[in-house]
Amino acid sequence: MRIQLNPEKCTGCQICEAFCSFKKERAVWPARSRISVLKWEKEGVFIPFVCQQCERAACYEVCPVGAIARNEETGAMEVDESRCLGCKMCVTACPFGGVAYDPDRGRAIKCDLCGGQPECVKMCPTGALSFEREEKNALARKRQGAERLAKYIDAIGR
Amino acid sequence: MRYQGYTGKYLEVDLTTGRIETRPVEDKLAETYLGANGFGTRLLWERVGPEVDPLSPENIIVFATGPLNGTLMPNSGRMEVITKSPLTGIYGDSNAGGFLGPELKFAGVDFVVFSGRAAAPVYLRIEDGRAELRDARHLWGKDTFETEELIQKELRDPGIKVACIGPAGENLVRYACIQATMSRSFGRVGGGAVMGSKNLKALAVRGFGPVRIADPEKFYEVATRSHFGIRGNDIYPAVSRYGTPGIVSIMNGIGRFPTKNFQLGGYDQADKINAEALREQYFVKDVACYGCPVACDKIYRVDEGPYAGTEVRSFEYETLGGYGASILNPRLDSIIKAGDLCDRLGLDVISVSRAISFAMELYDRGILKKEAFDGLNPVWGNIEDALELTRRIAYKQGIGALLSQGVRRAAAEIGHGADHYAMEVKGQEIASQDGRAQQSMGLAHVTSSRGADHLKGFPTIDETGYPTEARRRYGEQYLPDMADPRSTKFKGFLIKDGEDYAAVVDAVGTCKSGGNFVLAQLYWDDVAGAVRYATGMELDADGLKVIGERIVNLQRAYNALHGISRKDDRLPKRLLTEPNYQSTKEGSVCRLEEMLPEYYNLRGWDAENGLPTVARLRQLALDDVVERLGPKLKP
Ligand code: SF4
Numbered sequence: 001m002r003i004q005l006n007p008e009k010c011t012g013c014q015i016c017e018a019f020c021s022f023k024k025e026r027a028v029w030p031a032r033s034r035i036s037v038l039k040w041e042k043e044g045v046f047i048p049f050v051c052q053q054c055e056r057a058a059c060y061e062v063c064p065v066g067a068i069a070r071n072e073e074t075g076a077m078e079v080d081e082s083r084c085l086g087c088k089m090c091v092t093a094c095p096f097g098g099v100a101y102d103p104d105r106g107r108a109i110k111c112d113l114c115g116g117q118p119e120c121v122k123m124c125p126t127g128a129l130s131f132e133r134e135e136k137n138a139l140a141r142k143r144q145g146a147e148r149l150a151k152y153i154d155a156i157g158r
Numbered sequence: 159m160r161y162q163g164y165t166g167k168y169l170e171v172d173l174t175t176g177r178i179e180t181r182p183v184e185d186k187l188a189e190t191y192l193g194a195n196g197f198g199t200r201l202l203w204e205r206v207g208p209e210v211d212p213l214s215p216e217n218i219i220v221f222a223t224g225p226l227n228g229t230l231m232p233n234s235g236r237m238e239v240i241t242k243s244p245l246t247g248i249y250g251d252s253n254a255g256g257f258l259g260p261e262l263k264f265a266g267v268d269f270v271v272f273s274g275r276a277a278a279p280v281y282l283r284i285e286d287g288r289a290e291l292r293d294a295r296h297l298w299g300k301d302t303f304e305t306e307e308l309i310q311k312e313l314r315d316p317g318i319k320v321a322c323i324g325p326a327g328e329n330l331v332r333y334a335c336i337q338a339t340m341s342r343s344f345g346r347v348g349g350g351a352v353m354g355s356k357n358l359k360a361l362a363v364r365g366f367g368p369v370r371i372a373d374p375e376k377f378y379e380v381a382t383r384s385h386f387g388i389r390g391n392d393i394y395p396a397v398s399r400y401g402t403p404g405i406v407s408i409m410n411g412i413g414r415f416p417t418k419n420f421q422l423g424g425y426d427q428a429d430k431i432n433a434e435a436l437r438e439q440y441f442v443k444d445v446a447c448y449g450c451p452v453a454c455d456k457i458y459r460v461d462e463g464p465y466a467g468t469e470v471r472s473f474e475y476e477t478l479g480g481y482g483a484s485i486l487n488p489r490l491d492s493i494i495k496a497g498d499l500c501d502r503l504g505l506d507v508i509s510v511s512r513a514i515s516f517a518m519e520l521y522d523r524g525i526l527k528k529e530a531f532d533g534l535n536p537v538w539g540n541i542e543d544a545l546e547l548t549r550r551i552a553y554k555q556g557i558g559a560l561l562s563q564g565v566r567r568a569a570a571e572i573g574h575g576a577d578h579y580a581m582e583v584k585g586q587e588i589a590s591q592d593g594r595a596q597q598s599m600g601l602a603h604v605t606s607s608r609g610a611d612h613l614k615g616f617p618t619i620d621e622t623g624y625p626t627e628a629r630r631r632y633g634e635q636y637l638p639d640m641a642d643p644r645s646t647k648f649k650g651f652l653i654k655d656g657e658d659y660a661a662v663v664d665a666v667g668t669c670k671s672g673g674n675f676v677l678a679q680l681y682w683d684d685v686a687g688a689v690r691y692a693t694g695m696e697l698d699a700d701g702l703k704v705i706g707e708r709i710v711n712l713q714r715a716y717n718a719l720h721g722i723s724r725k726d727d728r729l730p731k732r733l734l735t736e737p738n739y740q741s742t743k744e745g746s747v748c749r750l751e752e753m754l755p756e757y758y759n760l761r762g763w764d765a766e767n768g769l770p771t772v773a774r775l776r777q778l779a780l781d782d783v784v785e786r787l788g789p790k791l792k793p
């Protein structure tokens with residue numbers, strides 16, 4: 001399972017950030033949210049972004065104490081807080097900025113898929129976030145691509 | 159501060175000396191006035207007396223959030239600016255959505271008070287509780303969008319939220335707005351001119367901190383219930399799809415779409431400028447304010463024709479009314495252009511468009527002559543010249559200077575009966591909300607503390623008949639009259655309750671459109687729960703109602719200091735005597751006098767002078783008001 005991001009539907013409301021941070025920090029704290037909405041206000045482009053729980057995860061590879069491991073049930077790469085040194089190697093290594101650092105607790109923080117029930121997906125009002133099986137994901141992507149192609153063919157046809 | 163939800167700190171900025179102080183927010187202030195407009199009203203009452211000219215250094219301008227701003231509550235992105243209005247000379251506030259309010263909270267500041275006047279243009283930068291005044295000489299003269307972009311570049315952070323003025327504010331146009339990030343504005347009452355008079359170009363805010371919550375479990379419960387309630391509301395799909403332009407067709411259908419400067423109640427070309435036309439031709443994208451599931455904001459873009467390349471956000475019903483029906487202009491692309499122009503120049507769309515329709519009517523009737531317009535031809539429907547007039551108003555060129563003062567002052571200067579065509583109450587222009595087709599709206603304009611206004615009483619449930627919500631809120635006993643737009647019965651009650659609730663909704667920092675009035679999903683109990691669990695205050699719906707009443711009464715008292723009384727609670731004669739004729743239906747007039755007594759009575763205000771009685775003020779713990787207003791009051 002993976003959180004699928006559909007930026008074209010995102011309105012930039014940041015509800016996902018508010019609820020994610022609340023679930024994890026018990027305060028509304030977008031700066032500590034595991035999911036972030038990147039915004040280009042002028043262009044009107046909003047892109048939600050969150051760890052994609054990579055197959056060969058750089059954070060996992062680079063962690064010197066084995067504090068990051070996959071939760072076999074949910075598929076999430078999780079940080080074991082009791083082991084984490086706060087060395088920030090994972091923060092540096094993730095090519096997508098999927099891991100952040102909490103200076104107060106001196107720990108790496110990242111999305112853990114909320115134990116299989118992602119809060120952000122539950123609260124996102126637009127469908128910009130969805131939680132789906134990989135197979136369905138792949139098919140959905142293909143369908144999206146095909147739709148674009150259909151439009152394109154239609155446009156040339158006319 | 160012992161309460162959560164607030165940051166517990168505010169900034170006091172003296173622009174004359176350049177001194178910035180961080181001060182604690184007193185528990186007592188939060189308990190009695192809740193936040194935002196509540197705080198601002200109290201500060202004006204204490205610090206800005208009737209002798210103060212709104213455009214002098216002695217006036218203050220307050221940017222204030224409430225305890226729910228930047229929380230989990232749906233659409234908790236709205237904040238207030240409070241100042242003495244240069245348009246009306248009395249209490250003034252204005253509200254904007256977007257992200258500025260939450261950002262201020264994340265930066266650890268509940269509100270900012272500006273006083274004095276800087277020697278040269280400056281802007282205030284706030285980041286995580288630290289604040290500094292920075293040189294803004296290079297920004298002076300720039301439009302609002304340029305200003306925002308330049309500040310973000312200069313501070314190397316595209317996430318900085320900027321509120322700023324454009325040329326109109328710099329030039330002290332009395333209804334200059336404050337643009338709050340690209341898509342939102344503090345539109346009304348002329349806060350932009352107050353900033354201009356203080357040499358304050360902008361406020362730039364960035365914050366990375368938390369908003370803490372007193373009872374996380376219970377608060378989460380209220381917040382999620384509210385979110386899913388809004389998303390499940392019957393009219394959610396329509397409000398979400400069309401935003402406020404969605405009401406063009408509805409209002410036109412009931413004769414409530416002011417046309418030709420309120421000569422008519424409907425526009426025969428309304429279908430050219432309605433939400434469907436807009437969506438079909440120009441829609442680009444839905445945009446939301448902080449925490450809002452509705453996303454009524456949209457980006458619209460014009461790709462062809464003379465206005466190709468124009469893009470607007472937060473393009474509202476009011477722009478379609480003001481630059482469309484009110485001046486008989488059916489060209490949608492040109493109205494989009496007008497919206498963009500007003501945003502950039504920093505003008506309140508409602509007031510400026512009403513000033514233009516006023517000028518067009520005066521020209522039509524021969525009261526203003528061709529020479530007055532310096533080569534422009536202000537005939538009905540001439541949008542090109544209306545756009546040029548908009549520019550001249552912002553720069554106070556020629557007749558623009560006259561119109562930049564608002565229609566009341568302009569009419570007084572012009573004479574020859576011009577005041578008959580000035581559609582204003584207490585000096586503020588009336589929005590495209592016609593009290594003839596919806597009686598309660600006429601009452602709302604008159605009782606509003608900031609002059610003509612639909613958003614203080616915000617009667618929505620009798621607009622087109624909304625009996626489901628009327629029943630849910632008020633029970634069966636007021637139906638069918640309460641939901642009937644042409645009935646005057648129970649409208650005093652509707653407006654009083656609306657004003658108290660709106661005062662609270664503004665004070666906590668949530669949106670009237672997205673959940674409380676237009677989409678009337680939430681009500682006293684929901685807000686009371688949210689405030690109680692967010693802050694930890696012992697507060698229920700009844701306690702909240704008292705705070706709402708207190709805010710409204712203190713605003714009235716503040717206005718009374720400035721000479722306002724029963725005699726000022728009046729509508730333009732046109733709305734009382736000339737029916738809102740339209741092609742299909744019979745018109746009506748506003749029967750204000752049938753509603754006012756009920757309103758005063760419910761408020762506990764004296765029916766003769768229209769002021770709160772001593773007894774009422776004491777019940778609301780406003781004893782210092784009793785002392786200050788003294789002999790003006792009845793027991
Ligand atoms: S799944 Fe949970 S932890 Fe991950 S981004 Fe969503 S809310 Fe945050």
Ligand code: SF4
Pocket residue numbers: 009010011012013014015016017037046048123124125126127128129
């Ligand atoms: S909640 Fe959904 S729509 Fe809102 S910002 Fe997050 S991803 Fe975008």
